[in-house]
Amino acid sequence: GQNIDQPTEMTATEGAIVQINCTYQTSGFNGLFWYQQHAGEAPTFLSYNVLDGLEEKGRFSSFLSRSKGYSYLLLKELQMKDSASYLCAVEAYGQNFVFGPGTRLSVLP
């Protein structure tokens, strides 16, 4: 099976930078995804990491270390609309796509 852990809640200020961590334990790792979910809406895809390193996409970046079972999502220049839940999810060979518990981010003015 897979075990995924994220902080439950985080708070940050508009314009700041926030890092949301995700640790996982799995065999047959195939990739790690980050999703954003606003209240009452479906999750939307943010990033996908297969290899170690940093993937940058505008204000959002995602980092992966497969040897450490660790990823983080970095959000820069925070905006009020970034207040949402952020879910990391792991895909593994022969296993289903599993979501972490999610991190609820509140951006304050």
Place this chain on the structure above:
Amino acid sequence: SAVISQKPSRDICQRGTSLTIQCQVDSQVTMMFWYRQQPGQSLTLIATANQGSEATYESGFVIDKFPISRPNLTFSTLTVSNMSPEDSSIYLCSVRTGDGYTFGSGTRLTVV
């Protein structure tokens, strides 16, 4: 990426009744996934639906409670049977696409 049309978007149902949720994808996909998201929680996989074979259910979910149909490569239904208030959740379908997993807009179910 694929576009998924899911309906109904929400429903309020009496306990003991059943509700069927539909997902239509704009392209052919091998596998479709059904998730449940209880209030304030993350997504939990219910089952994987393959065309032409019986769905594969995760631990804690059974076919009698959540029957699934997959008549072709673009469509699937999930039925929530003999509902109780504990079934009140958001139900989402999903497909694997080139850049990740795409989700339907979800069905918010309230059982009274």
